[in-house]
Amino acid sequence: MAAANESITKDMFLPAELDQSANEKISGEVVSVWKDAFRRFVQNKGAVASLIIVIAIVLMALIGPHLNNYGPTDQDLNRSNLPPRIAALSWLPFFSGKEDGIDVYQQHGIKKDFWFGTDQLGRDLWSRTWDGTQISLIIALIATLVDVFIGVTYGGISGYFGGRTDNILQRILEIISGIPSLVWIILLILVMKPGLIPITIAIMATNWIAMARIVRGEMLKLKNQEFVLASTSLGASHSRIIFKHMIPNSLGMIIINTMFSIPSAIFFEAFLSFIGLGIREPQASLGSLINSGYEVLQLHPYQTVYPGLVICLLLIAFNLIGNGLRDAFDPKLRH
Amino acid sequence: MGRYVLKRLGYMCVTFYVVITLTFLSMKLLPGTPFQNPKLSPVQINQLKHYYGLDQPVAVQYVKYLWNLLHGDMGGSFQFGNESVSTLLMAKFPVSMDLGLEAIILGTIFGILLGIIAGLHRGKVLDWGTMVFSVLGISIPSFIFAGVLQYFLGVYVQLFPVAGWNGPSSHVLPVISLAVGVLAEVALFMRTEMVEVINQDYIVTAQAKGLSRAAIVYKHAIRNALIPVVTILGPLTAAIITGSLVIESIFGIPGIGSQYVSSITTNDYPMIMGTTELYAGLFILSIFVVDILYGIIDPRIRVSGGRA
Amino acid sequence: MSKLLEINDLHVQFNLIGRRVQAVRGVSLDLNVGETLAIVGESGSGKSVTSKAIMGLIPNPPGEIAKGSISFEGKDLVQYSEKQMQKIRGKEISMIFQDPMTALNPTMKIGKQIMESLIKHQGMSKHDARERAIELLKLVGIPKPEKRVDEYPHQFSGGMRQRVVIAIALACNPKILIADEPTTALDVTIQAQILDLMRDLQKKTGTAIILITHDLGVVANIAQRVAVMYGGKIVETGTLDELFYHPKHPYTWGLLASMPKLHAKTDKLLAIPGTPPDLSDPPKGCPFAARCPHAMNVCTTHMPEYTELSATQKAACWLLDERAPKVAPPETIGVGGTNND
Numbered sequence: 001m002a003a004a005n006e007s008i009t010k011d012m013f014l015p016a017e018l019d020q021s022a023n024e025k026i027s028g029e030v031v032s033v034w035k036d037a038f039r040r041f042v043q044n045k046g047a048v049a050s051l052i053i054v055i056a057i058v059l060m061a062l063i064g065p066h067l068n069n070y071g072p073t074d075q076d077l078n079r080s081n082l083p084p085r086i087a088a089l090s091w092l093p094f095f096s097g098k099e100d101g102i103d104v105y106q107q108h109g110i111k112k113d114f115w116f117g118t119d120q121l122g123r124d125l126w127s128r129t130w131d132g133t134q135i136s137l138i139i140a141l142i143a144t145l146v147d148v149f150i151g152v153t154y155g156g157i158s159g160y161f162g163g164r165t166d167n168i169l170q171r172i173l174e175i176i177s178g179i180p181s182l183v184w185i186i187l188l189i190l191v192m193k194p195g196l197i198p199i200t201i202a203i204m205a206t207n208w209i210a211m212a213r214i215v216r217g218e219m220l221k222l223k224n225q226e227f228v229l230a231s232t233s234l235g236a237s238h239s240r241i242i243f244k245h246m247i248p249n250s251l252g253m254i255i256i257n258t259m260f261s262i263p264s265a266i267f268f269e270a271f272l273s274f275i276g277l278g279i280r281e282p283q284a285s286l287g288s289l290i291n292s293g294y295e296v297l298q299l300h301p302y303q304t305v306y307p308g309l310v311i312c313l314l315l316i317a318f319n320l321i322g323n324g325l326r327d328a329f330d331p332k333l334r335h
Numbered sequence: 336m337g338r339y340v341l342k343r344l345g346y347m348c349v350t351f352y353v354v355i356t357l358t359f360l361s362m363k364l365l366p367g368t369p370f371q372n373p374k375l376s377p378v379q380i381n382q383l384k385h386y387y388g389l390d391q392p393v394a395v396q397y398v399k400y401l402w403n404l405l406h407g408d409m410g411g412s413f414q415f416g417n418e419s420v421s422t423l424l425m426a427k428f429p430v431s432m433d434l435g436l437e438a439i440i441l442g443t444i445f446g447i448l449l450g451i452i453a454g455l456h457r458g459k460v461l462d463w464g465t466m467v468f469s470v471l472g473i474s475i476p477s478f479i480f481a482g483v484l485q486y487f488l489g490v491y492v493q494l495f496p497v498a499g500w501n502g503p504s505s506h507v508l509p510v511i512s513l514a515v516g517v518l519a520e521v522a523l524f525m526r527t528e529m530v531e532v533i534n535q536d537y538i539v540t541a542q543a544k545g546l547s548r549a550a551i552v553y554k555h556a557i558r559n560a561l562i563p564v565v566t567i568l569g570p571l572t573a574a575i576i577t578g579s580l581v582i583e584s585i586f587g588i589p590g591i592g593s594q595y596v597s598s599i600t601t602n603d604y605p606m607i608m609g610t611t612e613l614y615a616g617l618f619i620l621s622i623f624v625v626d627i628l629y630g631i632i633d634p635r636i637r638v639s640g641g642r643a
Numbered sequence: 644m645s646k647l648l649e650i651n652d653l654h655v656q657f658n659l660i661g662r663r664v665q666a667v668r669g670v671s672l673d674l675n676v677g678e679t680l681a682i683v684g685e686s687g688s689g690k691s692v693t694s695k696a697i698m699g700l701i702p703n704p705p706g707e708i709a710k711g712s713i714s715f716e717g718k719d720l721v722q723y724s725e726k727q728m729q730k731i732r733g734k735e736i737s738m739i740f741q742d743p744m745t746a747l748n749p750t751m752k753i754g755k756q757i758m759e760s761l762i763k764h765q766g767m768s769k770h771d772a773r774e775r776a777i778e779l780l781k782l783v784g785i786p787k788p789e790k791r792v793d794e795y796p797h798q799f800s801g802g803m804r805q806r807v808v809i810a811i812a813l814a815c816n817p818k819i820l821i822a823d824e825p826t827t828a829l830d831v832t833i834q835a836q837i838l839d840l841m842r843d844l845q846k847k848t849g850t851a852i853i854l855i856t857h858d859l860g861v862v863a864n865i866a867q868r869v870a871v872m873y874g875g876k877i878v879e880t881g882t883l884d885e886l887f888y889h890p891k892h893p894y895t896w897g898l899l900a901s902m903p904k905l906h907a908k909t910d911k912l913l914a915i916p917g918t919p920p921d922l923s924d925p926p927k928g929c930p931f932a933a934r935c936p937h938a939m940n941v942c943t944t945h946m947p948e949y950t951e952l953s954a955t956q957k958a959a960c961w962l963l964d965e966r967a968p969k970v971a972p973p974e975t976i977g978v979g980g981t982n983n984d
Contacts, residue, residue: 012941013966178350179357180573180618182580183611186599187361190607267476274478274581276600290479294585297482298490298497308479315474323470536745542700543740544760544811545733548725554759555748562750634750634795 033329037252040328047324050317057314061137064130068115072131072284076122078110083302084117084125116306119292123282129306132284136311139196139285140265143204147265148258150204151211158212159219160242166216173212181206185268189277196279203268207261214257218250252329259322263315270311286311339630347623354615358608359400363393365604409609414601420609424591428613430500431583431590435575437510442517442571447564449518450525451557457530465522472519478581481512485585498587509586513578517571524567528560535559565629572621576614647818647851648674648697653711655692655701662923666692668875669711674819679845679852681866683859683898687919689875690855694821697853698738699728715819734764737812741824743804747796753780754792757811764815779810782847784840802833806840816848823855838864859902863887868955871895874920874930876946881956891950891958894931896972929961937962937970 041047065072116125158169185202192198222228228245236244270287272278279285286307293304375383384390391399403409409424411417453465485508489497496505532538533556541551576592583592591610598606655667667689674680682690695701697713699720713720720731737760740746748756757779758772767775773792780788783806796804805825812820822841826834842865845852854866862869863883870880871894879892890896897915917934920926926933932942941961950963962970 010966012944013939013961013964013968015937015939015968174346175350175353178346178619178622179354179615180576182573182577183354183357183615183618186607186611187357190599190604191361191364263474270476271478271577271581275584275596290482294482297486301486304482308482312475312479315476316470319470319474536740536742537748539700540740540746540756540808540811541748541759543698543732543738545729545731545763546759547729550759550763555751559748559750635797 033252037325037328041324044324044327046320047328050320050324053313053317054321057133057310057317058137061130061133064133065127068124068126070124070127072123072127072282078122083300084115084306085113117300117302119303120296125289125303125306128284128289129286129310132286132289132307133310133314135196135279135283135285136266136269136287136314139200139203139269140262142200143207143265144258144261146200146204147208147211147261148254151208151257152215152254154208155212155215155217156219156242156246159216160223160238160246162220162223170216173209177209181268185272186277189272194272194277194280196283199269199272199278202272203265207264211254211257211261214253215250218253219246222246222249252325256322256325256329259318259325263318263322266311266314266318286314340627343623343626347619350619351616354619355401355404355612356397358611359397362604362608363396404612409612410605412598412603412606414598414603414606420605423594423606424609424613427589427591427594430588431579431592434500434506434509434513434583434588434590434592435572435579437506438513438578439517439568439571439575441510442514443521443564443568445514446518446521447525447561449522451529451552451560453522453526454529454533454560455552457533462526465526469519469523469526472515473523475515477512477516477578478585480515481509481582481585484508484512500586500588500590505586509582509588512585513575513582516574516578520567520571520574521564525560525564528563529556532556532560562629562633565625565632568628569618569622569625573618576618646673647676647716648672649712649714650693650697651712651714653693653696653713654709655689655696656707656709657705658707659705659923664923665925666706666875666922667696668922668925670872670875670877672870672877672880674851674853676818677845677849677851678868679854679866681854681856681862681869682872683856683862683869684872685857685919687922688872689922690872691823693872694738694823694853694855697819697821698732698736699723699725700732700738730764733760733812733817734815735817736819736821737815737817738821738823739805739808739812739825742828743801743808744828746808747804749796752793752795753799753807757792757807757814760811760814775814776810779814780807782813782844783807783810785810801829802836805829805833805837809837809840809844813844813848813850817850819853820850821853821855824857825854826861827856827858834861841865859898871898874925875922876930876959878929878931878960879956879958881953881958885953885956889952889956890972891952891956891963892931892960893935893937893962893970895958897934900973929959939967 116129118124119128154169154173158166158173184206188202188205189198192201222245228241231241231245266286269278269285270290273285273287274291278291279288281288289307290304290311293300293307297304381390407421409420412420412423415423449465449468453462456462485497488494489508495507496502499505500509538551538555541555546554579590579592580596581592582588583590584596587593591613595607595610597603598610650670650672653667653670654665657664657666670689670693672680672682672693682693684690692701692706696708697720701708708721711721715731715735720728723731747753754773754776757776758767758769761767761772761775762769777788777792780792785791785803785806791799796807799807809825825841826837829837838861841852844850852865854861856862866883868880868882869886870877871886871892872878873894879886879890879895881889886895887899890899894915897913900913901915915934920930920933926943928941928943928945929935929938929947932938935942939961945961947959947961947964949957949959951957952963961967
C-alpha cells in the first residue's frame with residue numbers, strides 16, 4: 001500500500017480534462033435489425049451450408065436435364081433398368097454400372113453412360129430427376145408465393161382492422177383450420193383432376209392459414225406499440241401505417257414462415273404423387289419418381305435413391321434455412 | 336369451464352358440418368358420373384339415376400345425404416360390389432387405429448423424454464444430437480424413412496417382416512416409420528419449452544427455497560413445460576393420418592389408409608368420401624379433446640373459463 | 644460478536660464468449676443480526692449479483708466466484724457444495740424477487756408453493772405444513788387465507804402476489820432475508836404497503852434484511868445502514884443518517900441530487916450524465932471517474948482506498964485525500980423528508 005501511495009504525486013490531484021461527450025457515445029456501431037439479422041444468419045454454418053445446397057439444387061434443376069443428350073421422356077426398352085455408371089468414377093461401386101456383380105451395360109451392349117441409371121422404360125434418370133426437381137420446385141414456389149399473398153392479406157386485414165371484421169374472419173379461419181389439409185387437398189384434386197395446376201392450387205389452399213395467423217398476431221402486437229400509436233395520432237393514413245410500419249416490422253416473421261411453407265409444399269406434392277394424385281406420366285416430379293422407384297425398390301434400389309436424396313436434401317436445407325432465419329430474427333436471442 | 340367446453344363443442348359441430356357439406360358438393364362437382372359406362376343406354380342411365388335419387392333437385396339430395404349420414408349410411412362402394420362403405424370402414428378401422436395409436440404413444444413419450452434431456456443440457460452434445468435428429472426427423476418424409484427401413488432392416492438384414500400386419504414383429508417397421516416424425520416434432524417442441532421454463536423467474540424462486548435440482552426439474556420445470564405440448568397433439572393427429580396413408584401402402588397393411596389410396600386409384604367415390612369424412616371427424620374430435628385437455632391441465636384456463 | 648454475515652473481498656465474474664465481465668470487483672460488507680442494510684446503485688452496478696452470490700445462485704457457467712469469502716455465522720458459504728447450500732437457502736437465508744408476476748409457479752397452488760420449503764427444511768407433514776402456510780398467509784396480510792391457500796397465482800393481484808412471495812421467503816424463519824428490488828414492479832400505493840409489511844415482519848421475527856434497490860425513497864423508509872455500489876465496487880457505506888446528511892462520495896451526491904423532491908426550487912430533474920462503465924473492460928482507477936464532475940488525473944489511474952470517516956462510515960474517493968482540493972457537496976442534495984417518519 002505504501003508503495004502504491006508513493007507513486008501518487010501531488011500533481012496528479014489536478015482536475016482531469018475529461019471529455020464528457022465521450023461518455024454519451026454509444027459503444028458499438030449502430031446496426032439495423034436487417035443488418036443484425038443478416039450477420040446472425042451468416043454466422044449460422046448450417047443455414048449457410050443449406051442455402052448453398054438449395055442454390056446448387058436449383059441450378060441443377062435448371063441445367064441438369066441439358067447436361068446429357070437424353071430427354072427426360074425418351075423411352076428405349078433396350079436400355080431399361082440400367083444401374084448408374086459414370087466412367088470416370090466407375091471404381092466407386094454405385095457408379096460402376098454393375099448390379100449384383102453383373103455389368104448390366106455389357107450385357108445389353110450399351111456403350112454410353114447413364115449417370116443415375118435408367119427406369120423400367122429405359123428413360124434416363126439423371127434427366128428425369130432434375131426435371132422432376134424442377135417441377136417440384138415450381139409447384140412449391142408458386143404455392144408458397146400465393147400462400148404468402150393470401151395469408152398476409154387475410155391476416156393483415158383481420159389484425160389491422162380488428163373488431164367485428166377480425167371476429168368474423170377469425171371464426172371462419174377457425175372452422176377452415178379445423179379441417180385437415182389432407183381432406184382439402186384430396187377433395188380439390190378429385191374435383192379438378194390431377195395435374196400441375198390443380199396440385200398447386202390444392203397445396204396453397206391450406207398452407208395460407210398458418211401465415212394468416214402469424215400476420216394477424218404481428219399486426220395485433222404492432223398496432224398497440226407506441227410508434228404506431230404515435231403515427232396514428234399524427235394523422236397518418238391507413239396505407240402509410242400499413243406500408244411504413246406494419247409490413248416492414250412483420251416482414252421478418254413473414255419471411256421465416258415462408259421458408260417453412262416451401263418444404264411443406266414440396267412434401268405435399270411428393271405425398272400426392274405417392275397416393276396416386278400427383279403429376280401424371282410421362283411428366284415427372286420428385287414424388288412420382290420415388291413412387292415408381294418403390295415398385296422396384298427391392299430389385300433396383302438406385303431408382304429411388306437419387307430422387308429420394310434430392311428431396312431429403314431440399315427439405316432438410318429449407319428447414320435449416322428457416323431455423324437459421326428464425327434465430328436471426330428472434331429478438332429474444334439478441335443481446 | 337362449462338362455457339368453454341360448450342364453445343369448443345359448437346366449433347366442432349360446425350366444422351364437421353362444413354366438411355360434410357364440402358364432401359357432398361365435391362361429389363356433385365366430380366367430373367363425369369359413376370354411370371359413364373358406354374354400354375348403358377340413356378334409359379338405363381335414367382333408371383339408375385332414379386334408383387340412386389340423382390334425378391331429384393340438389394337440395395333434396397343434400398337433405399337425404401345428411402339424413403343417411405346421420406344413420407351411418409355412407410352408400411355403397413363401387414370397388415366392392417356395392418358393399419356398405421361404413422361396414423368396410425368399420426372392419427378396417429381397428430388396424431389403422433392400432434398403428435396410429437402405437438406410433439403416437441411411442442413418438443410422444445420418447446419425444447418428451449428426449450426434449451427434457453436436451454433442454455436440461457442446453458448447448459451440450461446431447462442437446463446438439465437431439466437437434467440434429469429432430470431436424471432430420473421433421474424434414475425427411477415418412478415414406479422415405481419407411482423405404483430405407485424396409486430396404487435395410489426388411490430386405491437386407493431380414494430382421495423384420497417387409498410387409499403385412501400380423502404379430503408384433505410386423506408392427507416394428509411401420510410404427511417406427513410413422514413415429515419418427517412425431518418424436519422429432521415433440522422433442523423439438525419440448526426442448527424449446529424446457530429451455531424457456533428453466534429461464535423463468537419461478538425456477539429461481541424454487542432454487543431460493545433450497546429445493547434440490549431434481550425436485551425443481553420434476554415439480555416445477557417439467558410440469559410447466561409439458562402443458563403446451565398438449566397443443567401440438569391435434570396437428571400431430573393430422574400428421575399421423577396423412578402418414579398412415581403412405582405407410583400402410585408401403586408395408587401392405589390392411590387398414591383404411593391403404594384402402595383410401597386404392598379407392599383413389601380406382602375412383603371409388605363413395606369410399607373416398609366416406610373415408611374423408613371419417614378422417615375429418617377423427618381430426619376434429621382430436622382437436623376438441625386436446626382443447627378440453629388443455630383446459631383441464633392448465634389452471635389458468637380451468638378457473639377463468641376460457642382462453643384470454 | 645453480532646456479525647451475522649461477513650462478505651470479504653468478493654469477486655464475481657461471468658466468462659462469456661470472447662469477454663469476461665467482472666460484475667463484482669472486491670465487495671466487502673457485513674450484516675448484523677436483525678438490522679436492515681440497503682445496497683443502492685443503478686442497474687449494472689453489481690448489487691443483484693452480490694445478492695445472488697450470497698444465495699449461491701450465480702449460474703455456473705458462465706458465472707463464478709473468482710475470489711473472496713461470504714461467511715455466514717462463521718462458515719464460508721463460497722466453499723459450500725450445492726447440497727450444503729440447499730440446506731442454507733430458504734432455511735437460513737431466503738430471497739424475494741423483483742417481479743411478483745413471474746416469481747410464482749403459475750401452475751402450482753399458492754399453498755403448495757409455501758409448503759415446499761416447510762416440508763423440505765423442517766420435515767413437516769403435509770397437514771402441518773398446510774396449517775403453517777395458512778398461518779403465514781395470515782401473517783402477510785392475505786384475507787381469507789384458508790380459502791386462498793388453494794388458489795393459483797393468477798387469481799392474486801400484484802401486491803398480493805408479492806405478499807405470497809414474502810410468505811414463501813419467511814416460511815422457515817430465516818435469519819437473513821434478501822429483498823431484490825421488492826417494490827419496483829408494484830404501484831406506488833402498494834409499494835408503501837409492502838414496505839410497511841416488511842418492517843412489521845422484521846419487528847416480529849427479528850430477521851435481518853438486505854434490501855437491494857435503486858430507489859433512495861425506499862431506503863429512507865426502511866434501512867438502518869446503506870452501501871452504495873458503483874461499477875462492481877462499494878464506493879461508500881454508512882448509516883442512513885450519515886449517507887443522507889453527510890455523504891462524501893460524488894456518486895452518492897449525484898444519487899441524492901437525482902431524487903425528485905416535492906419542494907424543489909428548480910423544475911428540472913437532475914440526472915448524472917453518462918453511462919456506467921463497461922465491466923468487461925473495467926477502468927483502472929475509480930469507476931466513477933469518467934462521470935465525476937470533480938475527477939482528477941489520479942482518479943483515472945488509481946483506485947482510491949477507503950477513508951474511514953467514522954466508526955460506521957467510509958468512502959473510497961480521492962477527494963478525501965489530504966492532497967486533494969476541497970470540494971463541497973452540491974446544494975441540491977438536501978433531503979426532502981426526514982427518515983424517522
